[in-house]
Amino acid sequence: MVLPRTLAKLNRHVTNPILGRLAGKVPPMSMVVHKGRKSGRPYRTPVWAFESExxxxxxxxxxxDVDWVxxxxxAGGFELETxxxxxxLVDPVVVHDASAAWAPVGVRQALKVMSATDYLQARAA
Incomplete structure (x- = not known):
């Protein structure tokens, strides 16, 4: 079970503004910078990002199925502040991996507990 939508709403209005001050500066916290598909409005979404090669x-x-994804x-790409x-980053694609083998060990266990079996992958332009 991935995290519930009600928690997403709480995070959007309470947690994200606080974490937004650290995201992009303190690894692995990063900030996805993207635009709305219809509105063109700019958005900033704090995430945990991991880079390899x-x-x-x-x-x-x-x-x-979240809006930022x-x-x-x-759009075919986005900026990541990290x-x-x-x-x-370009060529974003959603990948399914129930083992979370791509993630560092501590993160891998947390993702398994949450049943977060998908991740977004993109390469540097």
Whole structure:
């Protein structure tokens, strides 16, 4: 079971503004910068991102059907603020991996407990 939508709403209005101050500066916290598919409005979504050889992976703890994932897959790319820099990422794709083998050990166990079996993968442009 991925995290419930009610928790997502709480995070959007309470937790994200607080974590947003750290995201992009303190690894593995990062900030996905994207635009709305219909509105074109800019959005910033804090995530945990992990990089290996120019490929970035982001755990989809709320599942694959969240707006920010739809926005960046429709756009074909997005910016990721991580470790104090901005990286342009392209070719985003949602991947299913029940083992979470891509994630560091501690994160892997947490993802398994949450049944977060999907992640978003994109490569640096």
């Amino acid at each position: 120019g490929v970035y992976r982001i755990a989809l703890t709320y599942g694959r 739809k926005n960046i897959t429709a 470790k104090g820099t901005v990286v342009l």
